[in-house]
Amino acid sequence: MVLRDKMGSVLLTLDDHYIDSTYRVAAHIHHKLELSCVVEGTGRYQIDDRVYNLQRGDIIILNNCESHALLMEENETLHHLVIHFDPSFIWNSLSNDIDYNFLLIFFERGPNFSNKLDRENPATARIFSLILDIQQELQSRKLCYELIVKIKLQTIFTEIIRNYDYIEHGKVVKPLSGNEIEYLNAVISYINSNLDKDLRLSELADIVHVSPSYFSTLFKRFNGVSPIEYIVHKRVQRAIELIKTTSMNLTEIAMACGFNNGTNFYKAFKKVTGRTPSFYRRSAENTSSVK
Known part of the structure; x- marks a missing residue:
C-alpha cells in the first residue's frame, strides 16, 4: 500500500509481510524512517549491535541510519506490518x-x-492499534484518508514522546521556516526529476542560493541523512521500480538511475535492500509468470 504526493513521489508505504525460517535478507539501511508491529509469530530483529526478541504486539522503531535485519529460526513464522515514510511526510506541511x-x-x-517499545507500557497497545488503523485507512482509501493517515502517525509519535523516556530531555528543535520548507521541497523535487544525472552537492545548494555547508546541515537535520546518501537511496528505489515494471536489463537500469558502473550499482543496491538486483529481477519474473 502506497501513499504518494501530487508529483507521484512515494511518501509512505505499508507492507504486510508473512515470513518463515527460509527468509534470508542481509543487514541493510533504508533512506526512509520505519515503524513496524508484530501481528503474529516470533523472530528477532538485529539493529546495529543489538538484538531484540519479537512476539505479538511488539513495536519497532528505526531511523534511516540504522543497519537492520530480521533473524528467523527453524519452524518460526512471523506476520508483521512495516510502515516506511519520508521525514517530509511529517514536516512538509507543518506550521510552527x-x-x-x-x-x-x-x-x-x-x-x-x-x-523496541516497552511492551509493559500501556501506550504500546494503543500504538499497535493505531498502526492497524493506518492499514485500514490505506486499504479503504475513503475520502481524506491521506489526512487521517498523517494524523494517526502524528498521534503515534505524540504517544511515544509523552509516555516513554526515549528522547533527549530538554531537546527542542527549532521548526522549519517557510523559506526552509521551500528550499527542501525544491531540491527534493529536483533530485527526483534528475536521478539519472550527475548530482553534486554544490549544484543542489545553488538551486536554493545557499552555501553547500548550510544546505547540507539543513538537509540532514530534517531528513536524517546527507543529500548524497538520500540520492543513492532514491536511485535504488527507482531501480527497484524499473526492475519490476520494465524489461530493461540491469546495466540499462543502472545507467538510467545515475550509477556510472555496474559495480557501484550492485554495492549500493545490496547495502540499501540487503539483496542483489538479480534477486529482485528473478522475483519480478516469478510474479509475472504466476499471473
Missing part, C-alpha cells in the same frame, strides 16, 4: 505550532532509548 518535535524519537534519542 506543530513542529519537528514529532520526529525527535528518530533523530534526538536519549540514553534510555530502545528500538
